[in-house]
Amino acid sequence: MTEQNSYPSDIMDKLVSLCKRRGFIYQGSEIYGGLAGTWDYGPFGVELKNNIKQVWWQMFVQRRDDMHGVDAAIIMNPKVWESSGHVSGFSDPLVECKKCKRRFRADQVGEKCPECEGQFGPMHQFNMMFKTHVGAMEDESSVSYLRPETAGGIFVNFKNVVDSLHPKLPFGIAQIGKAFRNEIAPRDFVFRSREFEQMEIEYFVRPEEWEESFEEWRKEMHSFIETVGIRKDRTYELEVSDEDRAFYSKRTIDFEFDFPFGRKELYGLAYRTDYDLSAHMKGSGQNLAMADKEGEPAIVPHVIEPSLGVDRTILAVLSSAYTEDELGGEARVYLKLAPRIAPVKAAVFPLMKNKPELVAKARDIYAALKKEIPQIMWDDNGNVGKRYRRQDEIGTPFCITVDFDTLEDDTVTIRHRDSGEQERIAAGDLEKFLLKNIK
Numbered sequence: 001m002t003e004q005n006s007y008p009s010d011i012m013d014k015l016v017s018l019c020k021r022r023g024f025i026y027q028g029s030e031i032y033g034g035l036a037g038t039w040d041y042g043p044f045g046v047e048l049k050n051n052i053k054q055v056w057w058q059m060f061v062q063r064r065d066d067m068h069g070v071d072a073a074i075i076m077n078p079k080v081w082e083s084s085g086h087v088s089g090f091s092d093p094l095v096e097c098k099k100c101k102r103r104f105r106a107d108q109v110g111e112k113c114p115e116c117e118g119q120f121g122p123m124h125q126f127n128m129m130f131k132t133h134v135g136a137m138e139d140e141s142s143v144s145y146l147r148p149e150t151a152g153g154i155f156v157n158f159k160n161v162v163d164s165l166h167p168k169l170p171f172g173i174a175q176i177g178k179a180f181r182n183e184i185a186p187r188d189f190v191f192r193s194r195e196f197e198q199m200e201i202e203y204f205v206r207p208e209e210w211e212e213s214f215e216e217w218r219k220e221m222h223s224f225i226e227t228v229g230i231r232k233d234r235t236y237e238l239e240v241s242d243e244d245r246a247f248y249s250k251r252t253i254d255f256e257f258d259f260p261f262g263r264k265e266l267y268g269l270a271y272r273t274d275y276d277l278s279a280h281m282k283g284s285g286q287n288l289a290m291a292d293k294e295g296e297p298a299i300v301p302h303v304i305e306p307s308l309g310v311d312r313t314i315l316a317v318l319s320s321a322y323t324e325d326e327l328g329g330e331a332r333v334y335l336k337l338a339p340r341i342a343p344v345k346a347a348v349f350p351l352m353k354n355k356p357e358l359v360a361k362a363r364d365i366y367a368a369l370k371k372e373i374p375q376i377m378w379d380d381n382g383n384v385g386k387r388y389r390r391q392d393e394i395g396t397p398f399c400i401t402v403d404f405d406t407l408e409d410d411t412v413t414i415r416h417r418d419s420g421e422q423e424r425i426a427a428g429d430l431e432k433f434l435l436k437n438i439k
């Protein structure tokens with residue numbers, strides 16, 4: 001447990017409470033007592049989330065020539081999930097307590113019910129897909145599912161993308177979107193929830209080139225981890241053994257992270273052979289082979305799948321960023337977020353909010369900055385010390401104070417979040433300064 005000692009005590013409670021207090025993450029449907037396994041992102045949470053998704057999309061789609069994005073429907077033809085094996089096999093072992101009727105995941109409990117010490121009944125397989133009905137008929141013929149992963153939407157569009165863009169191997173298709181799993185035991189804040197968001201890539205390669213591509217994606221994942229500010233010294237690769245790997249996968253690496261509640265899976269990287277495309281060929285009756293090299297027969301490409309969860313990324317980012325220290329003799333808490341993903345890049349304050357000339361000048365500076373850098377916040381609540389404390393907890397890298405000197409010489413004070421150091425710069429240089437420092 002030594003690795004976890006690097007977290008402050010009671011870190012999870014503190015983090016959950018900061019997320020609620022500052023508007024990052026709330027319990028889902030909270031005023032109705034909540035709904036287990038659901039979480040709502042608040043004003044700063046949604047900005048953080050969007051920034052993370054944007055970094056991923058830019059890195060892996062927009063800045064590359066070999067990647068194409070899609071945004072597929074969440075409710076798909078149920079045959080998709082028959083072909084993928086989810087209808088028959090996407091289940092967890094479930095046991096029910098004979099006494100209190102509570103249900104548990106069999107692999108997470110011992111011999112007796114942890115709530116009442118009662119005996120368990122026989123184990124069942126519980127399918128984790130959310131069932132729904134499409135259209136007005138609520139019978140077996142109308143059953144469909146909320147997608148349990150975004151990958152399905154990529155595979156069913158493989159032929160469409162090939163036909164529209166004629167890409168050459170290797171190339172990838174990427175998607176960001178919601179997925180749903182009816183977890184028996186949702187737990188650990190947003191780590192295991194019933195509704196979550198994924199960032200997935202299916203990278204199609206010639207069979208003989210999978211190892212090379214796997215290595216490239218392994219490096220890319222480390223580069224993403226670094227870019228969003230997840231602590232490297234809490235990140236580990238786990239080579240998944242033959243017994244634990246899906247039967248069709250020839251190699252899988254789990255990227256694990258030391259969360260405050262233990263070392264758990266953060267991301268996955270898997271070589272899935274041609275299992276998925278072949279299964280969908282069989283299920284749909286469509287030919288998903290593509291022409292690759294001139295004069296050679298069409299092939300069914302093999303697949304490397306880097307799979308990332310948005311919510312787990314956010315939890316790893318927040319766990320990495322949460323810092324307690326002492327500044328000017330006072331204890332403080334701040335989020336050491338990478339400026340690029342911080343929900344607020346800079347906050348602008350008038351030194352005092354009852355001096356109209358200060359407020360007017362600060363408003364001008366604020367409006368000019370916000371036009372170019374939208375994630376700028378106005379803050380005139382409480383005294384400057386309180387504002388710093390609030391912005392530290394939001395993870396705002398820079399605070400800009402407009403004071404009486406500003407009215408004389410058009411300079412402002414910039415305060416740096418991590419060091420608490422302040423410097424004076426010309427108001428006209430603010431935009432350049434921020435753009436340089438929030439990349």
Ligand SMILES: [Zn+2]
Nearest residue numbers: 097100113116
């Ligand atoms: Zn019980």
